[in-house]
Amino acid sequence: MFIRRPQPHDCADILPSEITPQSAYLSRREMLTGAVAAGLIANAWPASSVAATTKLTVVKNAKYSVTDKPNTFNDITTYNNFYEFGTDKQSPAENSGKFNPQPWKVKISGEAEVTGEFSFEDLLKGLTIEERVYRMRCVEAWSMIIPWDGVQLADVIKRFKPTSKAKYVAFKTIVRPTEMPGQQPQFASLGWPYIEGLRMDEAMHPLTLLAVGLYGQTLPNQNGAPLRLVTPWKYGFKGIKSIVEIRFTEKEPPTSWNMAARQEYGFYANVNPRVDHPRWSQARERRIGAEGGLFGSKQQTLMFNGYSDQVASLYAGMDLNKFY
Amino acid sequence: MVPNQKTIKFVLKPLLFIACLIPFALLALKAFGVAGAGFGPNPVEEVLHELGLWGLRFLLITLLITPLKDILHKPWPIALRRMLGLFAFFYVTMHFVTWLWLDRELYWPGILEDIGKRPFITLGFAAFVLLIPMAMTSTNGWIRRMGAQRWRALHKSIYVIVLLGVWHFYWLVKSDVREPLVYLGIALVLLGWRVWKALQKRRATKSA
Numbered sequence: 418m419f420i421r422r423p424q425p426h427d428c429a430d431i432l433p434s435e436i437t438p439q440s441a442y443l444s445r446r447e448m449l450t451g452a453v454a455a456g457l458i459a460n461a462w463p464a465s466s467v468a469a470t471t472k473l474t475v476v477k478n479a480k481y482s483v484t485d486k487p488n489t490f491n492d493i494t495t496y497n498n499f500y501e502f503g504t505d506k507q508s509p510a511e512n513s514g515k516f517n518p519q520p521w522k523v524k525i526s527g528e529a530e531v532t533g534e535f536s537f538e539d540l541l542k543g544l545t546i547e548e549r550v551y552r553m554r555c556v557e558a559w560s561m562i563i564p565w566d567g568v569q570l571a572d573v574i575k576r577f578k579p580t581s582k583a584k585y586v587a588f589k590t591i592v593r594p595t596e597m598p599g600q601q602p603q604f605a606s607l608g609w610p611y612i613e614g615l616r617m618d619e620a621m622h623p624l625t626l627l628a629v630g631l632y633g634q635t636l637p638n639q640n641g642a643p644l645r646l647v648t649p650w651k652y653g654f655k656g657i658k659s660i661v662e663i664r665f666t667e668k669e670p671p672t673s674w675n676m677a678a679r680q681e682y683g684f685y686a687n688v689n690p691r692v693d694h695p696r697w698s699q700a701r702e703r704r705i706g707a708e709g710g711l712f713g714s715k716q717q718t719l720m721f722n723g724y725s726d727q728v729a730s731l732y733a734g735m736d737l738n739k740f741y
Numbered sequence: 742m743v744p745n746q747k748t749i750k751f752v753l754k755p756l757l758f759i760a761c762l763i764p765f766a767l768l769a770l771k772a773f774g775v776a777g778a779g780f781g782p783n784p785v786e787e788v789l790h791e792l793g794l795w796g797l798r799f800l801l802i803t804l805l806i807t808p809l810k811d812i813l814h815k816p817w818p819i820a821l822r823r824m825l826g827l828f829a830f831f832y833v834t835m836h837f838v839t840w841l842w843l844d845r846e847l848y849w850p851g852i853l854e855d856i857g858k859r860p861f862i863t864l865g866f867a868a869f870v871l872l873i874p875m876a877m878t879s880t881n882g883w884i885r886r887m888g889a890q891r892w893r894a895l896h897k898s899i900y901v902i903v904l905l906g907v908w909h910f911y912w913l914v915k916s917d918v919r920e921p922l923v924y925l926g927i928a929l930v931l932l933g934w935r936v937w938k939a940l941q942k943r944r945a946t947k948s949a
Contacts, residue, residue, distance in 0.1 A: 488782075492782045496782035496783060500916075506782075506783070507781060559783055559786070604919075606916050606917045607916060678915075678916070696861060697855070697859065698851060700851075701846075703785060703786070705782045705783055706782060711772055711780070711785060711788065711843065712843065714846055715846060
């Protein structure tokens with residue numbers, strides 16, 4: 418087990434709030450040892466049954482969780498936008514059975530001291546998987562409450578020591594048309610690979626999660642197995658799935674939906690009821706699974722999807738009409 | 742095999758009526774959870790989309806009647822066209838009502854804003870508005886009142902309505918335009934038939 422003890426020289430660029438209290442840090446090591454011993458992390462994904470998920474050992478983090486009732490596992494795994502598997506909402510669930518998320522490698526590149534190819538297990542080494550119940554708001558004006566299991570992206574990023582030139586983090590999804598029918602040439606929906614990006618401070622924000630599971634199970638293929646990004650204060654399309662590359666860049670990276678329709682989908686994509694999509698209002702949203710079904714009402718969309726207290730400061734002084 | 746008036750009135754039309762109601766009945770079954778039927782996670786979106794699709798489909802089906810009568814060299818399919826047209830109006834109206842009530846929650850400021858500011862909704866609304874006089878003048882009484890020529894001229898607005906409907910569909914889709922393009926293809930074939938026939942007629946009268 419490689420648990421890095423905080424060194425004196427780390428304090429220069431670490432906020433006191435970021436330092437793990439020793440009690441949590443020691444018990445974390447015990448839990449992790451147990452988890453590895455139980456084979457839960459090292460062998461979490463049996464190669465034979467690719468559509469199945471396995472149990473994860475997670476620690477619930479109430480501080481970052483909302484109290485709303487989470488959506489059902491069925492809702493979360495059968496209503497997805499994942500065009501690599503088809504453009505209908507039920508297509509990812511129907512067409513991702515053949516996708517094999519194991520073994521998985523992630524390439525770390527760009528402006529960082531530590532780069533290279535890392536296995537999925539290696540990426541998570543030494544990190545506690547937390548369960549956080551987040552709001553998820555799609556740009557299409559529907560939303561869900563999702564109990565994600567994952568690690569803070571900041572904790573993953575720190576390890577690679579991005580240099581001062583690294584102002585942005587770019588992400589890339591896998592291209593595998595043999596297992597992702599939507600990527601085959603006869604279906605022109607988005608360009609492949611799907612790409613996304615965050616500003617460095619957004620990537621390092623404690624809310625930003627690298628999710629590896631949901632509801633205590635590893636990620637189903639249709640939700641972005643084996644790892645995906647979750648930025649709950651942004652529209653869902655920022656949550657890039659099945660990540661194969663993380664690159665630290667100096668310039669703002671291009672993003673797939675912005676390339677597809679630049680007037681409609683911006684780089685920041687912050688949930689904002691005051692800035693309409695050109696073709697529909699963003700003031701209200703349909704909560705999936707809400708009371709009343711067909712006649713259930715929509716609800717008010719919250720600024721930054723209700724995470725204003727935690728993230729508004731990142732955008733202070735920015736014209737959010739311009740930087741949508 | 743030409744069906745006579747009685748067959749049309751007492752067999753074909755009733756059967757057609759029931760057939761045209763089936764898409765709506767299926768949605769109703771899902772809404773009431775009959776026999777295990779149900780919607781996916783977003784029922785309103787599903788209902789809105791289905792009703793819109795059937796509205797467009799019935800519009801295209803009404804455009805099939807003339808080519809059908811040309812191919813058969815018999816006029817009897819025309820007897821079915823009014824019912825098909827009114828069902829198109831029914832599905833389009835239900836699609837519009839679903840949008841107003843279940844999606845926009847009868848919030849009129851938002852509704853007016855959408856109709857004015859969102860081009861694809863402007864088109865859809867225009868198509869609906871143009872359908873209203875067609876539905877109102879669908880009876881024999883109105884054909885008599887207007888006279889065949891004026892009535893036919895008014896009802897040619899179906900050509901514009903279908904294209905507005907397809908365009909509405911094309912502009913609402915986020916990126917996968919294949920389905921709207923299929924509908925466009927069908928619409929162009931059905932409209933193209935009329936253009937071709939008109940050109941044929943002109944050639945025939947020229948050489949006569």
